[in-house]
Amino acid sequence: MKDKQNSLIILKSTLSRLPSYYCLIENRQALGEEYISATTIAESLSINPVQVRKDLASICSEPGRPKLGFKIDTLLSDLKIYLGYDHYDEAVLVGVGALGHVLMQYTGFANYGLGIVAGFDKVVREKKIADKPVLSISKLVSFLRRTHIKIGIIAVPASEAQGVADLLVTGGIKAIWNFAPATISLPETILVKNENLAASLAALTAELLRRG
Secondary structure (H helix, E strand, O other), X not given: OOOHHHHHHHHHHHOOOHHHHHHHHHHHHHOOOOEEOHHHHHHHHOOOHHHHHHHHHHHOOOOOEOOOEEEHHHHHHHHHHHHOOOOOEEEEEEOOOHHHHHHHHOOHHHHHOEEEEEEEEOOOOOOEEOOEXXXXXXXXXXXXXXXXXXXXXXXXXXXXXXXXXXXXXHOOOOEEEEOOOOOOXXXXXXXXXXXXXXXXXXXXXXXXXXXX
């Protein structure tokens, strides 16, 4: 594996592609395949094969074999370590509406080292979702300070997003996964990943119209 300094440099240019590689390779492993080539990955994901080779070379502990490609077990292990999937992080979710309800029930997060341990909302309609407690948002800060959880997921309306983000930071959260269609302003020390579903849908619709 590459040293830490080089990994930080690589991270900026490859991180957005590596999860797609991981999912594809994991599916091939489930089909019983033992090797996969950079060309196969590139064709499956419509990516330049040269770029795929560069990405894999930056994280692989073993080089690919001629005519075979990379050993899937090793490649998945390297990707899992690089992406942090070999660690387990707990998270809280704020906003137990339709989207929040689905996120709390989704079991697939465990495959990527994430577990939602509790949900919070202004109005508590259910005490539990998927055996996870749903609590009043008034208890959010004290819960975070007691548990030292570092990841918060926001699934509230846009008008409430900033207030929720501020509460999460007050409770000690270090990273936020934001599903609200709003830009939130936070200290530079807080990591934020925005998932704007409306923007993604608009981009998809625009491309569909462009293709006729």
